[in-house]
Amino acid sequence: MVMRIGRTLPPAASPLRLKDIASGVSVIFEGEAAARRLEDELKSFYQVRYCFAVSSGKAALVLILQALHQIHPEKDEVLIPAYTCYSVPSAIIKAGFKVRLCDMAPGTLDFDFSRIVEELENPHLLCVIPTHLFGIPADVERLNTLISPRDIFVLEDAAQAMGGGWNGKKIGTLGDVGLFSMGRGKAFSTVEGGIILTDNDMVGRKLEKQLATISRYGAMDTLRLFFNAVALSVFIYPWIYWLPKSLPFLRLGETHFNPSFPIKRLSSFQAGMAKKWSTAITRLKAARSVNANKIAGYGIKLPGICRGTIPDLIRFPVLVADTETKKKILQKSERMGLGISDGYPDSIDGIGELWDLPGGNTFPVAKDIAERIVTLPVHPYVNDEDVRDIVQLFQERSYVEK
Numbered sequence: 007m008v009m010r011i012g013r014t015l016p017p018a019a020s021p022l023r024l025k026d027i028a029s030g031v032s033v034i035f036e037g038e039a040a041a042r043r044l045e046d047e048l049k050s051f052y053q054v055r056y057c058f059a060v061s062s063g064k065a066a067l068v069l070i071l072q073a074l075h076q077i078h079p080e081k082d083e084v085l086i087p088a089y090t091c092y093s094v095p096s097a098i099i100k101a102g103f104k105v106r107l108c109d110m111a112p113g114t115l116d117f118d119f120s121r122i123v124e125e126l127e128n129p130h131l132l133c134v135i136p137t138h139l140f141g142i143p144a145d146v147e148r149l150n151t152l153i154s155p156r157d158i159f160v161l162e163d164a165a166q167a168m169g170g171g172w173n174g175k176k177i178g179t180l181g182d183v184g185l186f187s188m189g190r191g192k193a194f195s196t197v198e199g200g201i202i203l204t205d206n207d208m209v210g211r212k213l214e215k216q217l218a219t220i221s222r223y224g225a226m227d228t229l230r231l232f233f234n235a236v237a238l239s240v241f242i243y244p245w246i247y248w249l250p251k252s253l254p255f256l257r258l259g260e261t262h263f264n265p266s267f268p269i270k271r272l273s274s275f276q277a278g279m280a281k282k283w284s285t286a287i288t289r290l291k292a293a294r295s296v297n298a299n300k301i302a303g304y305g306i307k308l309p310g311i312c313r314g315t316i317p318d319l320i321r322f323p324v325l326v327a328d329t330e331t332k333k334k335i336l337q338k339s340e341r342m343g344l345g346i347s348d349g350y351p352d353s354i355d356g357i358g359e360l361w362d363l364p365g366g367n368t369f370p371v372a373k374d375i376a377e378r379i380v381t382l383p384v385h386p387y388v389n390d391e392d393v394r395d396i397v398q399l400f401q402e403r404s405y406v407e408k
């Protein structure tokens with residue numbers, strides 16, 4: 007274990023400014039109004055009739071799944087990519103449903119559409135969750151077309167893609183219902199938070215009823231959020247980040263399967279911090295895009311459907327030659343403070359707690375992604391020299407897949 011003291015890039019960053027925190031504090035006593043205002047703004051920006059702001063992306067997932075289940079009570083299985091964030095199966099299990107997996111298409115982070123077809127014949131299938139991992143757009147339209155004759159919902163997981171667009175469409179509105187996360191390390195952050203969007207009346211009305219019954223942040227919760235916001239706004243600077251990173255109890259950057267988490271409505275404090283969401287996202291996207299394009303300009307390839315245009319990314323994923331190479335790159339980055347990070351520790355079938363999933367080598371592409379993926383930072387604190395240092399690690403040997 008190397009401990010580095012000195013400038014260290016975080017893997018991802020959506021900096022909260024002290025101004026944003028002050029804006030959060032200024033509306034603390036407004037109650038409901040601040041969050042309703044944020045929801046109304048998002049509704050009009052995304053041109054949807056329903057928007058709900060909640061405590062996390064995971065909370066959003068649970069609420070959506072429960073709403074969909076009320077529409078189709080006979081269905082209780084949810085199909086997700088075999089390589090995705092562990093929060094997704096955590097939420098499915100918390101909601102009381104069954105996880106089903108589909109492998110990824112080789113060379114991409116999206117479903118293998120030739121394999122998804124048979125999964126869609128499952129009469130218990132409630133919904134499919136296409137996921138814009140790291141911001142790379144999943145082909146939701148293709149999924150919509152495949153599904154359209156059936157009673158299966160498309161739940162767009164845009165947790166990592168708030169503010170993203172693709173082919174002139176706004177990510178988050180491509181399926182029946184979509185969600186964003188405003189957690190740490192996402193495209194835009196209020197410490198924690200989640201957004202649900204839908205233009206489907208039936209789904210929207212079920213969600214409305216459900217949202218009326220869930221709890222709110224209390225005074226102590228808000229105080230905890232406040233201290234977290236202040237800590238985040240300070241610790242995220244590369245000249246300070248080495249400090250929290252070296253504290254093992256903070257467990258920065260670790261991924262766990264954990265189906266126990268609270269479900270609440272977004273607090274006024276968080277809504278206040280999100281007041282300038284539109285300009286903040288525009289600014290963050292611009293900075294990330296400059297860095298992502300520089301990295302791509304050095305010939306580093308992005309897995310996925312996109313040729314030419316680099317989409318709005320929060321981290322730049324790369325598939326390297328093999329696990330050994332990945333370990334070496336991560337070690338070097340650790341020593342040099344370059345902020346290169348691992349993806350998720352394993353494909354979803356590798357999570358021991360999900361005992362009823364098929365074993366064996368059923369999802370070889372997802373497994374292979376887990377073994378070979380690293381992600382490069384593209385956030386606003388990454389400078390020219392960092393990009394050169396990062397890219398150099400990939401040029402030293404034949405590290406990147408041909």
Ligand SMILES: *Cc1c(COP(=O)(O)O)cnc(C)c1O
Nearest residue numbers: 062063064091093165166187189
């Ligand atoms: C982060 C994430 C979530 C969950 O969001 P939280 O706000 O962290 O609960 C869901 N799906 C994906 C793909 C994510 O990256």
